[in-house]
Amino acid sequence: MNITVLGCGRWGTFHAWYAHRIGHNVTLWGRPGSPHLAELISQRQNEYLHMPLDIALTADLTAALAGADIVIISISAQQLRSLAKQIRATRLTHMPFVLCMKGLETGSGKRLSTIMKEELGEDARTVVWVGPGHVQDFLSGMPNCMVMASDNKERTRRIADIFSSPLIRFYYGTDLLGTEIGAAAKNVYGIAAGMLDGFHYSSLKGALMARGTHELSRLVAAMGGSAMTVYGLSHLGDYEATLFSQHSNNRRFGEDFILQKPFNKLAEGVYTCEALMDLSAQWQVELPITQAIYDILFQHKDPAEELRTLFLRSQKEE
Structure with missing residues (x-):
């Protein structure tokens, strides 16, 4: 089967490597001028993996899409709409598109599958591929379970079966909305966990896990x-x-x-935090943890005070 992967960052290169590993013909696309693509072309590797020689590399989007049976998209969530517009311009939109990223659009709070329908049409065949795992662990041979979800059960099962292997076992998701919101929001709680680590409050991660899932479940239900x-x-x-x-x-x-250390990699949870606050207002569901992280990042409130207030000063029924 011919698989095209759009995006040549950490996860995009992994998805290309993985699809090739389980026996598919793979083309990997990167934006023209992308330093990640240039590195792969010149060295056939990045900081995570060696790229097999028979994976085609290109900056030509039309060429990458032509002949593809399935297209995997693995880019920053905030770039999806602009890329979807480019895909629409090629008129090569008939194949399934598998979204391998986690996020919500800032300014609208829209899910990524919604963006695909808005840009490619209501008949866009979109599947989301999310769940636990890290590139480094997969490359070392450490297996994990992940989930595929879409608005069509047959499509979900078919795509999951195509990509299943001993390295990744897929479960079939039946709630696309909950799957997308949950996958995006966990990055916000990841930021909160890191802040707790920074203050040596790591023991509070248990409370973060319990309260985080609770507040998000209320939003998904609403x-x-x-x-x-x-x-x-x-x-x-x-x-x-x-x-x-x-x-x-x-x-x-x-x-x-x-x-107060510099950080130069993508932390999608920063954008998701802002989008979740839009959804919180729209659906009138309080998200205390998300609110605290938003206030720290965007309102420049004192992190120590906000986290202490959030976890250590409230007395209420669980």
């Missing part, structure tokens, strides 16, 4: 999804990789923020 989806692989199941792992960019961002 939006029309299943509150129980939050307790699955897309959200709670991803907490180990996001709240505790040294590989987690969002956790590291939160810790470095407290320690």
